[in-house]
Amino acid sequence: MAVGWRAALATVEVWTGIEVKALRKAKRMSIEAFAAHLGISDRMVSKWESRGADITPRPVNQAALDTSLAASGPEVHERFVRLTGTSDAVLSDQRAETEHALPRQHQITHPGDGKRMALVEAGVFLAGPEKRPIWLPDFYIDVFPVTNSDFSRFVAATGHPAPRHWPKGKCPDSLFDHPVVFVTWHDATAYALWAGKVLPTSQQWEKAARGPRGDAHPWGDQPTPAKCNSRESGIGRTTPVSRFHSGVSAYGVYDLCGNTWEWCSDESEPGRRELKAGAFTSPFARATPSAFNDADATMFDDDTGFRCCFVEGQPA
Structure with a gap:
């Protein structure tokens, strides 16, 4: 592309x-x-x-x-x-x-699943709590997490099992723009393969969230729980993926703090994969993009979803 x-x-x-x-x-x-x-x-x-x-x-x-x-x-x-x-x-x-000194924003529409993706330009970013300098090449990442509506197209096209919270296997209208949940790492990987994408590495995900300067949160260094859907919001459930406008990252990417945990491609140990973002069930402190979390790849819950990544010239 x-x-x-x-x-x-x-x-x-x-x-x-x-x-x-x-x-x-x-x-x-x-x-x-x-x-x-x-x-x-x-x-x-x-x-x-x-x-x-x-x-x-x-x-x-x-x-x-x-x-x-x-x-x-x-x-x-x-x-x-x-x-x-x-x-x-x-x-x-x-x-x-x-x-x-913010990155220039640039977005495309991916032909595989029609989702908007933001370019994260090649360069060094400051990673982890200790802000280690790490270089990454160009990549694109979904502006929004994969929603129930996105996942419903995948289910219809492939016959993949629907998430357990969909009544009779059909996505409720009230949840179309909410992030899909009750998906395992394997479900997320299957969607990414269908869309011609991959799951992001934890470093790609973290750079998209923190920018090249290693900000503590997508919006900067200020600890502001009101900018995301964490436990402190009191909402107690997922929210539409475009709700928290003031919480986007420097690349224009939403929900990189709170709403749902997101699967990454990294294997932390055999059978376990990394997770990022925190969730509506998590305290704000756990939603820090540099924080480590992982889970068994077969785990699925009401607070775990994903988004995809794309690297030009790299097969999915």
């Missing part, structure tokens, strides 16, 4: 109602859809847009808007810059990357 483009990104120093409206229009979303996308009320969006430059959203909403813009494709960025015109709030990608 050849990929030739690089997305030119814009960032916003301080969001006002002007930039909010421009982003909504750039994403071609209604006020109701945009509000649901951000996880806020449509009244709030209407208020921001009506007051324009006279209102500044709260920091938590600023972060959600940052994430929404960063995760958008190049066509949205281009429309957003045109709609904001010469707004002093908007920075070019070159200036923003110089100031914040």
Whole structure:
């Protein structure tokens, strides 16, 4: 699969109602859809847009808007810059990357399962609690964990057994956008093979979560449980994979902290495989991307899922 483009990104120093409206229009979303996308009320969006430059959203909403813009494709960025015109709030990608030293985001749609994947560019990253410098080549990783909807297409195409929590083997509509669970390492590997991908190594997974600088969490070094679905959230179940906009990594990847544990390809000892991410059942401290966890490859539970990886030129 050849990929030739690089997305030119814009960032916003301080969001006002002007930039909010421009982003909504750039994403071609209604006020109701945009509000649901951000996880806020449509009244709030209407208020921001009506007051324009006279209102500044709260920091938590600023972060959600940052994430929404960063995760958008190049066509949205281009429309957003045109709609904001010469707004002093908007920075070019070159200036923003110089100031914040964050990776440039670039995403593709994989032809195997149609999922969005983010490029994690080759280079050194700081791994583990001790921040060891490790070099990894380019790879792509799923922006979102494999959902029940994704897995249902795999089940329909291959006849693979459905997860045990699907009534009569059918995925409930209410869980379509939740990460699939009750999958063993072997189930995850079978899906990856069907999709033309592989499970990520623990180092690939960790770099996607921590960025090249070895941040403690996907969003930075601040311990902020509200940015993910861990035990502290009190939700007590999986959540839609796109819910925690302010918790994405520097590469625009979601749910790398909390929601569900995710299988990796590494064998920690015979018959056991590594897990990353923590889960809604785990305390926030266990969701640290550098933390080690493993389980028997035949284990399946209501808090364990996976995502896939892809390396150009490498067979699945």
